[in-house]
Amino acid sequence: MQTSLPPGPGGGPLVNLGWLLRPVPMLERWRRRYGETFTLRLAQEPPWVVLTRPEDVKTVFQGDPRLLHAGEGNPILGPILGRNSVLLLDEERHLRQRKLMLPPFHGERMKRHVDTMAEAARDEIARWPSGTPFELHPHMQAVTLEVITRVVFGERDAQRAAVLRDRLRDFLEFGTRPSVFARMAVMGAQRAADSRFLRAAMDPVDEAVHAVIGRRRGEADVDQREDVLSMLISARDEEGRPLSDEELRDELMTLLVAGHETTATALAWALERLVRAPHMLDRLRGGDEEYLDAVVHETLRRKPVLPLVLRKLTEPMELGGRLLPAGVAVSPSIYLVHHRPDVYPDPYAFRPERFLDEPPGTYTWIPFGGGIRRCLGASFALTEMKVVLREVVQAVRLQPADPRAEPVARRAITWTPARGATVVAAPAR
Numbered sequence: 001m002q003t004s005l006p007p008g009p010g011g012g013p014l015v016n017l018g019w020l021l022r023p024v025p026m027l028e029r030w031r032r033r034y035g036e037t038f039t040l041r042l043a044q045e046p047p048w049v050v051l052t053r054p055e056d057v058k059t060v061f062q063g064d065p066r067l068l069h070a071g072e073g074n075p076i077l078g079p080i081l082g083r084n085s086v087l088l089l090d091e092e093r094h095l096r097q098r099k100l101m102l103p104p105f106h107g108e109r110m111k112r113h114v115d116t117m118a119e120a121a122r123d124e125i126a127r128w129p130s131g132t133p134f135e136l137h138p139h140m141q142a143v144t145l146e147v148i149t150r151v152v153f154g155e156r157d158a159q160r161a162a163v164l165r166d167r168l169r170d171f172l173e174f175g176t177r178p179s180v181f182a183r184m185a186v187m188g189a190q191r192a193a194d195s196r197f198l199r200a201a202m203d204p205v206d207e208a209v210h211a212v213i214g215r216r217r218g219e220a221d222v223d224q225r226e227d228v229l230s231m232l233i234s235a236r237d238e239e240g241r242p243l244s245d246e247e248l249r250d251e252l253m254t255l256l257v258a259g260h261e262t263t264a265t266a267l268a269w270a271l272e273r274l275v276r277a278p279h280m281l282d283r284l285r286g287g288d289e290e291y292l293d294a295v296v297h298e299t300l301r302r303k304p305v306l307p308l309v310l311r312k313l314t315e316p317m318e319l320g321g322r323l324l325p326a327g328v329a330v331s332p333s334i335y336l337v338h339h340r341p342d343v344y345p346d347p348y349a350f351r352p353e354r355f356l357d358e359p360p361g362t363y364t365w366i367p368f369g370g371g372i373r374r375c376l377g378a379s380f381a382l383t384e385m386k387v388v389l390r391e392v393v394q395a396v397r398l399q400p401a402d403p404r405a406e407p408v409a410r411r412a413i414t415w416t417p418a419r420g421a422t423v424v425a426a427p428a429r
């Protein structure tokens with residue numbers, strides 16, 4: 001069989017602009033025009049073959065990791081995350097890091113962090129203004145940063161935790177500036193890594209992270225502690241080798257970058273949806289845990305934070321009766337799969353009830369991707385979302401500042417509520 005690509009919009013500035021500025025209507029238009037599988041050509045990228053059929057998503061998620069590279073797609077993140085980052089590796093090296101990192105993220109383990117998460121949420125809610133409109137998104141970022149500082153870095157000392165948090169926040173702010181990405185793209189990953197402008201931003205955060213690692217290694221109870229860093233320090237691979245300081249630093253930065261903005265945005269979307277459905281808020285206030293689960297699932301279906309995942313083909317691969325050439329990327333479209341009317345009737349309605357009758361499907365509910373690259377922090381994020389929503393509905397009554405739904409805006413690679421999930425709060429009692 002000859003290799004070929006499915007049809008799709010040609011390349012060019014309009015396609016790029018459409019994807020950058022109006023990703024939702026553009027994806028839907030391309031899907032209508034070219035069908036369930038189409039090719040998207042963006043500047044500086046190999047062609048993306050966008051997949052929306054659950055059977056193709058399954059083929060990709062179950063496929064051989066040697067043929068489907070996820071790590072090499074993000075070289076631009078290298079100077080920030082470091083060369084050992086689980087996000088940037090493929091094949092054996094990826095598997096080694098991933099296996100070492102899995103235990104602290106196990107669903108059962110997360111239950112031990114529930115109290116810490118609830119406390120972080122309560123402290124933050126106490127600072128919300130009453131009676132005037134404000135954006136929830138930055139407050140959700142504050143909660144998720146606090147949770148990462150405590151649960152991932154495990155810093156117990158209040159003063160040191162505050163310093164660490166400030167440096168992490170400065171670094172995150174730097175890393176999401178569009179000008180920084182543009183500059184790094186022009187310089188290329190290697191020159192950027194050594195450049196003075198990057199070092200000036202990275203040195204303070206690296207210093208703080210290495211200090212935490214060094215101190216923790218010296219603590220007598222490190223093998224009994226439950227924070228993620230302590231568990232990573234105690235972890236051993238199949239040959240009995242521990243993670244080096246450099247590896248620990250790279251994975252901590254990876255967890256911060258992968259876990260902070262994503263979870264904050266998912267929480268902002270949950271509340272953006274809920275404040276427009278007072279009966280749902282009432283039901284949550286009544287303590288219906290099954291419904292809370294369903295709300296979280298429906299939020300991540302209807303408003304996925306990341307719209308797609310990518311795997312670069314290292315060899316030609318047959319998919320849906322066509323042989324795709326090596327070098328292209330296949331891209332399960334989280335957004336389009338989540339809006340298939342045959343899987344989700346009335347797909348644009350926000351209706352948590354759909355998940356009360358049926359649990360989410362492995363290849364039809366994919367906000368965390370899938371297979372050997374599935375999000376390591378999925379249980380972490382789901383637990384945190386539920387804990388924070390529980391605290392919010394108990395503590396305050398929220399209303400939308402504007403009854404119109406908030407459209408999707410792009411923030412770096414995430415899809416966020418365009419008005420930051422603006423609400424007006426009043427005390428619950």
Ligand code: HEM
Nearest residue numbers: 087258259262263266305309368369370373375376377381
């Ligand atoms: C609602 C919040 C989150 C969403 C929507 C999300 C989504 C995703 C997605 C789509 C991927 C790529 C999966 C793939 O390629 O198949 C991913 C990977 C990853 N996520 Fe998350 N994530 C979230 C929260 C977190 C948290 C809280 C952490 C950790 C604290 C985390 C750590 C990671 C890591 C380490 C990877 C790379 C896994 C690998 O390459 O093996 N994520 N996430």
